[in-house]
Amino acid sequence: MLDTHSLKCPTNLKFDYDWKRVNRIYQRILEKKSQGNYKPSYEKSYDSMVYSLKTHGAVISSTSLTNYEWNIWTGALLEFVLPKEIQKLSKKLLESNLNFINFGYFIHQGEIKKHRDGVDDPRGAEGHCNINYVISSTDPNSKTYLHNTKTGVYEEYPSTVGTAWILDSSVDHWVKNSGTREIFQIKVFSPFKKVKQFFIDNNLI
Amino acid sequence: MKSNLKFKFNAGFVENKSMKLLVNQQSVDVSEHFIVNISVELPTEINFELSGKLPSDTVVKNGKIIADKFIQLDEIEIDEFKIFPYQIPEKYLATNYWGKNGLVKFIIDQDDPALWLLECPGII
Numbered sequence: 001m002l003d004t005h006s007l008k009c010p011t012n013l014k015f016d017y018d019w020k021r022v023n024r025i026y027q028r029i030l031e032k033k034s035q036g037n038y039k040p041s042y043e044k045s046y047d048s049m050v051y052s053l054k055t056h057g058a059v060i061s062s063t064s065l066t067n068y069e070w071n072i073w074t075g076a077l078l079e080f081v082l083p084k085e086i087q088k089l090s091k092k093l094l095e096s097n098l099n100f101i102n103f104g105y106f107i108h109q110g111e112i113k114k115h116r117d118g119v120d121d122p123r124g125a126e127g128h129c130n131i132n133y134v135i136s137s138t139d140p141n142s143k144t145y146l147h148n149t150k151t152g153v154y155e156e157y158p159s160t161v162g163t164a165w166i167l168d169s170s171v172d173h174w175v176k177n178s179g180t181r182e183i184f185q186i187k188v189f190s191p192f193k194k195v196k197q198f199f200i201d202n203n204l205i
Numbered sequence: 206m207k208s209n210l211k212f213k214f215n216a217g218f219v220e221n222k223s224m225k226l227l228v229n230q231q232s233v234d235v236s237e238h239f240i241v242n243i244s245v246e247l248p249t250e251i252n253f254e255l256s257g258k259l260p261s262d263t264v265v266k267n268g269k270i271i272a273d274k275f276i277q278l279d280e281i282e283i284d285e286f287k288i289f290p291y292q293i294p295e296k297y298l299a300t301n302y303w304g305k306n307g308l309v310k311f312i313i314d315q316d317d318p319a320l321w322l323l324e325c326p327g328i329i
Binding site for chain 2: 021024025028029032037053054056077080081
């Protein structure tokens with residue numbers, strides 16, 4: 001029987017936080033990256049270059065899915081500048097036996113082409129979900145699309161500032177957008193149903 | 206930006222006496238292992254003032270130092286972010302082994318500790 005479950009779900013996650021601090025550090029990291037300060041390596045599962053911040057994280061840099069370089073900052077230094085409430089969320093996810101991978105922060109311009117996350121990443125054998133919180137967006141008509149080619153389920157949701165959706169990133173997904181989006185991302189390598197249940201159990205839906 | 210700094214030390218004693226340490230002009234109780242906590246506004250310069258060491262406090266026998274007064278900085282936490290002295294460029298901390306009387310400075314020249322960490326290639 002085909003599993004025709006939904007591929008996305010809105011949450012009521014709200015982060016009352018001044019993201020300017022995170023943005024400032026992100027911009028400085030990108031400056032230093034462009035100056036050749038961080039060692040790059042190619043990561044096949046994301047078709048991206050990974051710039052190492054040593055044990056304190058990385059910048060995952062992709063050009064294959066966007067018209068402009070797409071830089072995702074992850075790791076301990078990002079967690080260091082995040083509010084404590086967000087750090088507690090990662091602990092809670094792990095305590096609930098969900099495979100929390102990392103937090104990410106990025107700014108991107110224009111569309112993100114159709115892709116699936118971490119196709120060859122063995123950590124994601126059970127499933128892939130992203131929870132994307134839209135910090136800012138200059139395109140009010142920006143939308144995220146999902147398509148499960150096996151079941152035919154096709155969905156979309158608006159990329160509205162101050163909202164966070166869980167999306168099943170193991171299926172094809174892409175973003176139509178003509179402006180600049182600033183996103184805080186929570187990456188969990190667990191099945192969509194399990195992640196959704198966590199949000200229900202914690203009154204986050 | 207306000208930051209909480211934690212400095213972890215160890216110290217060498219001679220005849221049960223150690224060097225004296227002032228941190229930003231405040232006296233600190235020196236023991237074999239001790240911790241100093243300071244809350245500061247960034248950017249900042251922390252002054253570590255060392256005194257109380259005499260030439261006779263380095264005890265040498267058969268050409269080997271068998272006892273010495275010193276204070277060594279082992280670890281720093283900046284808002285719970287742990288770093289080690291060897292990761293810090295000399296311009297921010299000249300040395301972590303303090304075996305002479307004098308002044309040692311620890312400098313954070315940014316208003317955000319994360320920005321300062323980015324200027325330490327030994328860390329990031």
